[in-house]
Amino acid sequence: MAIRRQIALLRGINVGRAKRVAMADLRKLITDLGYDDVRTVLNSGNVVYxxxxxxxxxxxxxxxxxxALVLKLGVGARVTVLEAGQLSQVVEDNSLHALADDPARLLVAVxxxxxxxxxxxPLARxxxxxxxxALGRWAAYxxxxxxxxxxxxxxxxxxxxGDAVTTRNWTTINKLHALACER
Known part of the structure; x- marks a missing residue:
């Protein structure tokens, strides 16, 4: 059976004092759902599995x-999941990369x-x-x-x-992409 790599982006996790989730608890939660090779990136709700x-x-x-977040950890958070190929397209579609001289100020809104x-x-115009x-297939930049x-x-x-989008800076997107492409 083939294995698919996915990336889960949890909105608003560990921002300030709200929605605190230990990454070890998050990895266990994802593993308990039946997913394998679960890894987190940074401390802000980025999971590759x-x-x-x-x-x-x-x-x-x-x-x-x-x-599972609500039932097991008591935390409500919007989750967006991308396939590894979709994340590769997010990276490819970034038409603002050359403009940005600070990756922390270049946001990717998935x-x-x-x-x-x-x-x-209308915003893109x-x-x-x-x-x-700018807009891409899966994200705004x-x-x-x-x-x-x-x-x-x-x-x-x-x-x-509103909460129908979750943002990451360009550095985080690149870290997630590198991990998602690893085999």
Whole structure:
């Protein structure tokens, strides 16, 4: 049976004092769901794991993980799951990479539902200078020239999508991609 590598992105885990989850507990939770080779990246809800082919679609896995988080750890968090190939496309689609001189200010906003990119089309057509905004197949890209908290583009996207999107900076996306491509 083939193995599929997936990446789960938990929204809002370990940001400030809310939704505190130890990464060892998160790895155990994912392992207990039947997934293998479970690894976390950083301390903020990034998990790379393997599952048997046909045993877990992305949306199905996201629901399983969300439910287990509440039942086993008492934490409610939105979960977005990508296949390793989708994460590779997220990396490939980044048209703002050359513009960004600080990977911590280059955000990748992974869409929980790729159809939501239609809601973001108007933002992609606006001039955000000195910021920038672009769309890919699975994510939006935001260059936050003056920092994430000062980003008008990030605020506009958040207003449109709320928790239907989860963001990671470019450094974290690259770490996840490297781990997802490992065999």
């Amino acid at each position: 393997d599952c048997p082919d046909g045993a877990c679609g992305g949306a199905e896995a996201a629901v399983r993980i969300e439910e 869409l929980t539902n790729p159809a939501d990119s239609g809601k973001l089309q 606006q001039d955000w200078t000195p910021e920038a905004f 935001l260059w936050c020239a003056d920092g994430v908290l000062a980003s008008r583009a990030a605020a506009a996207m958040g207003k449109l999508l």
